[in-house]
Amino acid sequence: GAVVSQHPSWVICKSGTSVKIECRSLDFQATTMFWYRQFPKQSLMLMATSNEGSKATYEQGVEKDKFLINHASLTLSTLTVTSAHPEDSSFYICSASAGHTEAFFGQGTRLTVV
Amino acid sequence: DAKTTQPNSMESNEEEPVHLPCNHSTISGTDYIHWYRQLPSQGPEYVIHGLTSNVNNRMASLAIAEDRKSSTLILHRATLRDAAVYYCILRPRSNTGNQFYFGTGTSLTVIP
Numbered sequence: 001g002a003v004v005s006q007h008p009s010w011v012i013c014k015s016g017t018s019v020k021i022e023c024r025s026l027d028f029q030a031t032t033m034f035w036y037r038q039f040p041k042q043s044l045m046l047m048a049t050s051n052e053g054s055k056a057t058y059e060q061g062v063e064k065d066k067f068l069i070n071h072a073s074l075t076l077s078t079l080t081v082t083s084a085h086p087e088d089s090s091f092y093i094c095s096a097s098a099g100h101t102e103a104f105f106g107q108g109t110r111l112t113v114v
Numbered sequence: 115d116a117k118t119t120q121p122n123s124m125e126s127n128e129e130e131p132v133h134l135p136c137n138h139s140t141i142s143g144t145d146y147i148h149w150y151r152q153l154p155s156q157g158p159e160y161v162i163h164g165l166t167s168n169v170n171n172r173m174a175s176l177a178i179a180e181d182r183k184s185s186t187l188i189l190h191r192a193t194l195r196d197a198a199v200y201y202c203i204l205r206p207r208s209n210t211g212n213q214f215y216f217g218t219g220t221s222l223t224v225i226p
Contacts, residue, residue, distance in 0.1 A: 004157075006157070043216045043218050044152075101163075103214055107156055
């Protein structure tokens, strides 16, 4: 299947700082990218959907000013967690899709805010 | 978004077939049925997807009921590496509003 690369795999940051997570589709053009958050023993929760060149669509309850999503090209999307707090510690996963076909997922980023 | 219902957990013996069920009684005519699986501390992995007809690939088979209100993911010979959480997801065939919403999935345990 297609490859989606997510970086970094893990990050530890201090409370109040911002963290950027990158998601790249390596061998296909992703018209749509999704960002998820997953807490331990729980399922993936969709945070937002972004289409290349457009503003991201955020799910209800997700603060768009806190979780900044940029999808500047067909192969790159970024999620920036601004002013991170310990409750933002989670496993963040990106996904990329071309149209309505299958989606391919990154390996996830473990964020720990101390 | 259309909902799916899956058993929370299932067990299988190694090298035996596994049938993972999924109910989606509110499926619409344009919804594709997708299956993904997730190993611990990893992103989900695509398994298979289909619309109306049964589908086969190197990983699994997907059997879709004639009324499309249920489907079954079939792993023909379970291995220890198949132990994962399996998610059944409906995705609209649309260029917009085609998000993937994950349910709780089925945690598959493979017994050696």
